[in-house]
Structures are given as C-alpha cells and as structure tokens.
Amino acid sequence: MKDLFTPFQFKGLELKNRVVMPPMCQYSVTKKDGIATDWHYQHYVSRAVGGAALIIIEMTDVEPDGRITDYDLGLWSDDQIPALARIIEACHQHGAKVGIQIAHAGRKAEDAAVPVAPSAVPFDKEFKTPRALSTEEVKQMVDKFRVAVDRAVKAGVDAIELHGAHGYLIHQFHSPLTNKRTDEYGQDLTKFGKEVIQAAKSVMPADMPLIMRISAKEYVEGGYGIQESIAFAKQYQQAGADMFHISSGGEGPIAAFGKPGTHAAYQVPLASDIKQALDIPVIAVGRLDEPVLANAVIGNEDADLVAVGRGMLRNPYWTLEASVQLNKEAEKPQQYQFGFPGIRK
Numbered sequence: 267m268k269d270l271f272t273p274f275q276f277k278g279l280e281l282k283n284r285v286v287m288p289p290m291c292q293y294s295v296t297k298k299d300g301i302a303t304d305w306h307y308q309h310y311v312s313r314a315v316g317g318a319a320l321i322i323i324e325m326t327d328v329e330p331d332g333r334i335t336d337y338d339l340g341l342w343s344d345d346q347i348p349a350l351a352r353i354i355e356a357c358h359q360h361g362a363k364v365g366i367q368i369a370h371a372g373r374k375a376e377d378a379a380v381p382v383a384p385s386a387v388p389f390d391k392e393f394k395t396p397r398a399l400s401t402e403e404v405k406q407m408v409d410k411f412r413v414a415v416d417r418a419v420k421a422g423v424d425a426i427e428l429h430g431a432h433g434y435l436i437h438q439f440h441s442p443l444t445n446k447r448t449d450e451y452g453q454d455l456t457k458f459g460k461e462v463i464q465a466a467k468s469v470m471p472a473d474m475p476l477i478m479r480i481s482a483k484e485y486v487e488g489g490y491g492i493q494e495s496i497a498f499a500k501q502y503q504q505a506g507a508d509m510f511h512i513s514s515g516g517e518g519p520i521a522a523f524g525k526p527g528t529h530a531a532y533q534v535p536l537a538s539d540i541k542q543a544l545d546i547p548v549i550a551v552g553r554l555d556e557p558v559l560a561n562a563v564i565g566n567e568d569a570d571l572v573a574v575g576r577g578m579l580r581n582p583y584w585t586l587e588a589s590v591q592l593n594k595e596a597e598k599p600q601q602y603q604f605g606f607p608g609i610r611k
Contacts, residue, residue, distance in 0.1 A: 270561040271594040274319070274570060276547055277508060278473030279425055281319035281363055281571075283596065284564050285585045288511070288551050288573035289324040289367040289427065289479075293337040300330070300340025302349035310353050313578060314362035317585030317596055320571065321357055322427055322477075323350070323366040325434075326418070328410040331378035332370035332435070341368065341414040350421040358422075361597065365425035365477065366418045368411060368466070372396065372435030373444070384439050384458075385446040390519050401449045404458060407435075412465035419470060426466055427477040430459055430502070432516030437481055440498050441517055443489060456498050460505035467506040477549070478502050479511035482536035485524035486517060492536055496543045503544055511549040511573070512537035530559055538568040549573050557588035 274281040287310075294305045310321055326339040333340065340346055354364045373383035373396040382403070383396035399407065415426055430436035438444040439451060439458040451457050459478075466476055480502075482495040499510060514533055515526050526532065533552035541548040550569035554560045555577030563569050578584045589596035590606060598606055 268564050268567070269594065270557070270564050270572065270592065271589060271596055272564070276570075277475045278471065279320075279363060279475050282361060283317070283319045283585065284571050285318050285320075285560075285588070286549055286571050286573040287313045287318045287321045287578050288549075288575045289322045289429075290575055290579065291324045291334060291338060293335055295337045295339060298336040299345070300327070300333070300338070300342065301346050302339055302353060306339070306349070307353050307356065310364075311356045311360065312582040314357040314360035315599055316578075316581075316583035317589070317598075318362055318578065319585075320363050320365060320425070322425075322573075323353070323364065323423075325367050325369045325371075325429055326414070328368065328370050328407070328414040331375055331381065332372075333378075334371045334374060334376055336377045341417045342410070344417065347417050347421045350418070354422040360599075363424040364422070365427050366421075366423050367427040367429050367479065368414050368418060369429035370407065370411075370435040372433075372438045374433055383435070384444060384451065387444050387446065389433065398447070401451065404451050408458070408461045408465050411462045412469055415466040416469040419474070425475045425477055426470060427479055427511060428459075428462060428466060428507075429479050431479045431481040431511075431513045433481070433518065434516070436462060437517065441484065441490065443484065443486065443517055456501045459498075459502055463502060463505040463507055475508040476506060477509045477511050478507040479513060481514045481516055482512050482533070482540060483514040484517045485515045485526050486519070487524070489517060489524070492539050495536075496540060499540055499544060503546060509547045509549065509570075510540050510544070511551065512540055512569075513551055528553075530554070530556065531563065534563055534568050541569060547571070551575065555584075557591045560588065561592055
C-alpha cells in the first residue's frame with residue numbers, strides 16, 4: 267500500500283515522498299518590487315532541509331496590480347528571476363523539487379488603484395469596485411500569464427501551478443457569481459482559464475506538470491458545488507492541466523449557512539471526488555497537519571499528494587517529524603541525525 271513516504275512520479279516530476287508545502291503568501295517583499303528576499307530564501311530552503319518533497323512557492327503575480335498587496339512576489343520582469351533561481355537551486359541541493367504558483371488577484375488586489383476583474387463586482391463593501399477588463403485586455407492578460415510562466419521555467423522550477431482558486435482572477439472568470447460578461451469570455455466561463463493553461467503549456471517543457479489549483483466548492487448563496495467544479499475541471503484537463511490542487515471557498519463573504527468545515531480533512535472528499543471523476547492526480551489540502559491523518563489520505567487513495575500548510579509554518583521539519591511518528595524511512599540531514607531516535611554513529 268502507498269503511504270506518505272512512498273515516492274511519487276508523474277511525467278518528469280520525481281518526488282521522494284508525498285508531502286507538499288503549499289503556496290502561502292509571506293507578504294515580505296521589502297521594496298515593493300516583487301523580488302524575493304532573504305526571508306523567502308530562509309523560508310523555503312528550511313522546508314527543503316526539513317524533508318518536504320515538493321515546495322510550491324507562494325502566489326507570484328503576472329503584473330504589479332495583480333498582487334493581493336504590494337508586498338507580494340512577482341514575475342512580470344526579468345529582474346525577478348535571479349532571486350527565485352537562487353531559492354530553487356538551494357532547495358534542489360536538499361532534495362526537494364520546486365513549483366511556483368502563478369496568479370493574478372483580480373478584484374482582490376487590495377493595493378491596486380483600480381483593480382480589474384471579469385465584471386465590475388466588488389468582493390465586498392470594504393473592497394474597491396473593480397473595472398471590467400475589455401475583451402482585448404483579457405487576451406493580453408492571457409499573454410501576461412504566458413510570459414510569467416516562461417520566466418518561472420527560466421528560474422528552474424520543476425512544476426507550474428496556476429491559481430484558479432480562492433476568488434482570484436481565474437476563479438472569478440469561471441464563477442457565475444463574478445463573471446457577468448456577455449462577450450466570448452462570458453459565454454464560456456472556462457475560456458479564460460483554458461487559454462491560460464494552453465499559453466502556459468506553450469512555454470513549458472513537455473515533461474513538466476502543470477498543476478491547477480481550484481476551489482471545488484463555493485460557500486455562498488448561488489455558488490457552485492462539486493458537480494459544477496468537476497465539469498469545469500474536465501474542461502481544464504482537456505486544455506492541458508495535468509494535476510489538480512483541491513481547495514475551496516474564497517469567492518465572497520461567507521454566509522452563515524455556507525460556513526466551510528472547521529474539522530480536520532474537510533476538503534479531502536472534494537479532492538477524492540475530482541480524482542475519481544477525472545482519473546487524474548490530485549493534491550489534498552486543508553487541516554491535514556496530523557501525520558497519521560495525512561498518511562491515511564494517501565493510504566486510502568483519496569489523493570496522490572498531501573499539502574501541509576499551517577503545520578509546516580509552525581515546524582519547518584514537519585516531514586522529518588512525521589517519519590518518526592509513522593515509523594517510516596526518510597533521509598535526514600547528516601548534521602541533524604543525532605536528534606532522531608534509533609540513529610547512532
């Protein structure tokens with residue numbers, strides 16, 4: 267049976283275990299230039315030392331006004347490549363593979379003077395009302411994603427993740443709640459996402475996986491559920507998505523009746539449903555910090571990989587500690603081996 271420490275291979279991506287560090291914004295760019303800092307270097311490389319097999323660098327945006335805040339990472343300039351390349355190379359030295367999440371915040375770009383979106387629908391009364399992109403601007407946005415992905419490839423990543431979840435721009439296009447357009451991008455709600463996938467694939471090596479992160483369920487009145495997300499995920503799969511990272515929510519203020527689960531593994535059934543319906547690898551995420559639980563997700567074949575977010579923020583060595591709790595073999599840094607039971611020199 268598979269477990270959390272069974273190696274995983276898909277296309278050209280070979281992972282030593284099934285543990286993923288998911289993208290988590292650090293809001294730590296110091297000069298508002300989108301360039302990764304020493305904080306980012308320490309943050310990611312320490313998780314590579316700590317045994318994570320795949321590290322997905324946080325939401326990295328295709329233009330300055332596509333950031334959630336001015337303190338987020340970007341890939342709209344070649345100047346942003348070297349700092350990311352330095353992080354990726356160091357993570358590789360410690361046995362981790364690295365992905366990066368390419369995104370645009372759309373109407374949730376808090377520091378943009380005038381955010382852009384599919385339609386002029388604000389997130390809530392506290393957010394600015396966005397400007398609806400013209401049809402030509404949507405096509406230009408697709409190309410901005412392509413160029414950002416190309417830069418990520420040049421930086422040395424092993425996988426690309428497109429952010430189609432949590433109420434950001436791609437999600438805004440495929441949600442009827444936020445896409446009120448009458449042009450071609452309103453007649454087919456998945457057209458923008460599919461074109462971004464195809465543009466990304468055009469500059470990616472053939473053996474590099476493209477991961478699509480989606481919210482498989484919306485927690486608002488009139489929002490879509492798992493059957494709708496299976497339908498649009500199938501279209502993204504046909505467009506070239508190789509793997510899905512299954513989250514939920516983020517599209518608007520959460521009504522009391524739609525409050526997402528606070529229990530452990532509440533999103534795992536969504537991941538399992540997508541995996542079974544599409545016969546495609548999936549990453550499960552959401553309150554999977556307990557090693558026994560994370561291991562069960564793999565053993566029960568609900569998902570192929572498990573992303574541990576908050577648990578890895580608390581403990582960069584979460585993966586190594588999990589190997590001890592589960593009594594599984596995992597390579598430990600030579601310098602740290604005396605800290606683990608059963609290892610003697």
